Amino acid sequence: MQGKNIPKKVVLAMAGHDPSGAAGIQADIESIAAAGCHAVTIITALTAQNTASFQELVPQQSDNFRKQCLSLLSDITIDACKIGLLGNLVIATVISEILDKLDVPVVLDPIIKAGTGKLLTTTELSTYISRELLHRVRVLTPNCAEARSLTGCKEIYQAGEKLLEWGCPHVLITGADEETIQVTNILFTAHTDPVPYQWERLPGTYHGSGCTLSSSIAAFIAQGNAIKTAIEAAQEYTWKTLKYGCRLGHGQIHPNRFHNS
Amino acid sequence: MQGKNIPKKVVLAMAGHDPSGAAGIQADIESIAAAGCHAVTIITALTAQNTASFQELVPQQSDNFRKQCLSLLSDITIDACKIGLLGNLVIATVISEILDKLDVPVVLDPIIKAGTGKLLTTTELSTYISRELLHRVRVLTPNCAEARSLTGCKEIYQAGEKLLEWGCPHVLITGADEETIQVTNILFTAHTDPVPYQWERLPGTYHGSGCTLSSSIAAFIAQGNAIKTAIEAAQEYTWKTLKYGCRLGHGQIHPNRFHNS
Numbered sequence: 001m002q003g004k005n006i007p008k009k010v011v012l013a014m015a016g017h018d019p020s021g022a023a024g025i026q027a028d029i030e031s032i033a034a035a036g037c038h039a040v041t042i043i044t045a046l047t048a049q050n051t052a053s054f055q056e057l058v059p060q061q062s063d064n065f066r067k068q069c070l071s072l073l074s075d076i077t078i079d080a081c082k083i084g085l086l087g088n089l090v091i092a093t094v095i096s097e098i099l100d101k102l103d104v105p106v107v108l109d110p111i112i113k114a115g116t117g118k119l120l121t122t123t124e125l126s127t128y129i130s131r132e133l134l135h136r137v138r139v140l141t142p143n144c145a146e147a148r149s150l151t152g153c154k155e156i157y158q159a160g161e162k163l164l165e166w167g168c169p170h171v172l173i174t175g176a177d178e179e180t181i182q183v184t185n186i187l188f189t190a191h192t193d194p195v196p197y198q199w200e201r202l203p204g205t206y207h208g209s210g211c212t213l214s215s216s217i218a219a220f221i222a223q224g225n226a227i228k229t230a231i232e233a234a235q236e237y238t239w240k241t242l243k244y245g246c247r248l249g250h251g252q253i254h255p256n257r258f259h260n261s
Numbered sequence: 262m263q264g265k266n267i268p269k270k271v272v273l274a275m276a277g278h279d280p281s282g283a284a285g286i287q288a289d290i291e292s293i294a295a296a297g298c299h300a301v302t303i304i305t306a307l308t309a310q311n312t313a314s315f316q317e318l319v320p321q322q323s324d325n326f327r328k329q330c331l332s333l334l335s336d337i338t339i340d341a342c343k344i345g346l347l348g349n350l351v352i353a354t355v356i357s358e359i360l361d362k363l364d365v366p367v368v369l370d371p372i373i374k375a376g377t378g379k380l381l382t383t384t385e386l387s388t389y390i391s392r393e394l395l396h397r398v399r400v401l402t403p404n405c406a407e408a409r410s411l412t413g414c415k416e417i418y419q420a421g422e423k424l425l426e427w428g429c430p431h432v433l434i435t436g437a438d439e440e441t442i443q444v445t446n447i448l449f450t451a452h453t454d455p456v457p458y459q460w461e462r463l464p465g466t467y468h469g470s471g472c473t474l475s476s477s478i479a480a481f482i483a484q485g486n487a488i489k490t491a492i493e494a495a496q497e498y499t500w501k502t503l504k505y506g507c508r509l510g511h512g513q514i515h516p517n518r519f520h521n522s
Binding site: 007008010017019020021026029030033036038039040041042043046047048049050051052053055056058060061064067068069070071072074075076246247248249250251254256257258 | 278281287291294299300301302303308313314317328330333336508509510511515517518519
């Protein structure tokens, strides 16, 4: 229980808005709250989408985006940052500018496609992530398709090594998008052997599992946990949100981020 | 605990976005989750603001707003709706159009000013609320200043009666913005004597208490509670979020919507 003089740790989420609440900033807000932190959020893009399909991406005007960031950060001290959907290249450059002023650990979930399949990142934005964002990021959480798309490597261990070489010290490549019996996530850390994590594959497909994972990693880091501890606790939490997921729409299942309540 | 076959009740929140997460859709998402429901959200307006001041209101384009609503509502069934900041008159007319297609209880928090003082509603938007929105609404939750501004009545009991006459069957006028020793909220219901509720006045000022109250009323109604029961439970919940509030910024205090966790 938090009193007025025991402030919670604060995690800044910069991400898209998904009206269904399964993914995007709502996934971030809920995962960060479930970890006992408080989320502050800046919206990169509004979207028309639901659990079955994606209709429209509306990135914010970058000057409004910058104004919102500066107003927020002039008032509230941030302990960690999670970045999701970038919206477009101009917003990505404002994010780099903001990150340079913040001395906090950053988790980036490099969203290339919506969970329902729509491509959300241009080639030049992917290049920007690799060349300009990665070295500002403490933990990267691509799925296998995103790791391959960013690096051009088909083989996951090669992709992981390349992402480390590009300057991100911790890369967790998630494997739910592979057709394996179990889900294997692999943690790549500079100068350390890769660590595989095996998870029971749950039936169905889920909307917002990547957002849930990356924002809970950021929350656990904000609370002072070691990176590896945070990554392990967040995988455990995320798997449970899927196990207790709710089918609220006609397409992908909603993670249940308050499954303990 | 919710399984895949025990879906949560769903509350649609149409409201503004506040980066600090104290007010707006984050207040709605958290209050609705704390009540055990799932929020789906459509953003009326983005804002640059913090706990001390308000810089900018950026209403969505109404055609994007409509597209997002239609995509969401074609996929997910809603049990109740909460409306906060309207953004502008065009968005308010789209909201009326959407409400006419939804046969669910609606709670409207008629936001005239930001908690930090900035005027967010034009005279014509206030008139639209009174003439076009009120009769579509099951519960209205103005504070004293908003009740006076909407009705032109200085006296709160007169303002409450006028809001009932305009077609809203339940009006809870909250009194935290009055300079009284205790906070008195008054529930006006058609053909019934007004019911006052007394609450200990807590020290300091809070950002997002009205959003918290109105969205938790909507969540309790979505769960099948009687209107009066929902209004009483939501007042109790909201008062506790303030009692356990956290000072995260330099201005108003953040309600702590997960004070039990």
